Amino acid sequence: MGSQYSKRYSEEFKRDAIALARSSSKTITEVARDLGVSPESLRGWVKRDRIDRGEGGPGELTSAEREELTRLRRQNAEQQKTIEILKKLRPSSPRTATGERGLSVHRCGEGLTGVFIAVRWLTWGFVLVHVWA
Template identity: 50%
Template sequence: MGTARYSEEFKRDAATLVESSGWRISSLARERDVNPESLRQWIARSRAAASPSGTGGECPLHQEEREELRRLCKEDALDTLRTLLFEFDSRSPSGTRNSCTACWRKSCGSSKTSTPTASPRSD
């Protein structure tokens, strides 16, 4: 069994038909007597050629944008952690402080739940 050769125009038209008309890949492949995997590859190539970067995805980020994205992700993670710790602390029985939050706030050195006490001020 040999492999069929299709013209570039045929491949481009088939890929365009799937993308523009909403044909399912399997249906169009059956209609045109084409292997569905071949059609998927033609569509991927068509999308890659149409993208600004030529890679089929979004334009790649510059180094500064990558660093900013990392920084923002870290900030978001820290904000989420602080919110969760605050909620966890507020759910503890009144008069006690959860050890996790207490250590996070550096208000105690103990790993046990402690009763809040007035801390001596060192002036």
């Protein structure tokens, strides 16, 4: 069973360990033992490097693709929250003389905890809505 504390290795150390594992005639387990890292960690680093260099199998994402997927999923979740808030606001917004809802929405910017949206009603002025990320 492993330690409850995980070690963090620098990118430079990982790069050097991957290069050593790839160029050595030793097994990954032997190289890992020589470096003082777990064989599972080194095996994962080598696999990730192989995928990032385009040698992975079909359906395996590179690190850049995984980061983009994470960013897009976060952005999608943020937009879904915004949509839910706006759905809740719409029925209570006042109507103009022509019967239209006097509601306009503007994205103000992003903060550390989410997105700020300004909702403007014709009769009530501005209300600032914060969507948590």
